[in-house]
Amino acid sequence: MSLTPLLTASPPIVLHASAALAALALGAVQLAAPKGALPHRAAGWVWVALMAVTAGRC
Numbered sequence: 924m925s926l927t928p929l930l931t932a933s934p935p936i937v938l939h940a941s942a943a944l945a946a947l948a949l950g951a952v953q954l955a956a957p958k959g960a961l962p963h964r965a966a967g968w969v970w971v972a973l974m975a976v977t978a979g980r981c
Contacts, residue, residue, distance in 0.1 A: 939976070942974075942976040942977045945973050946970055946974050946977060949970050
């Protein structure tokens, strides 16, 4: 398996895939983090922004 097709894709595809992978990683961290604290809520808003980029149309 190689990342070459992803890295040579058009910029919107690279942005979509990068945002989706970042949201996936941050989501895993969020599930393990203590709930309600300021860092948890701030990371939650970053996750929302990443998901908006992932769902966005270019």
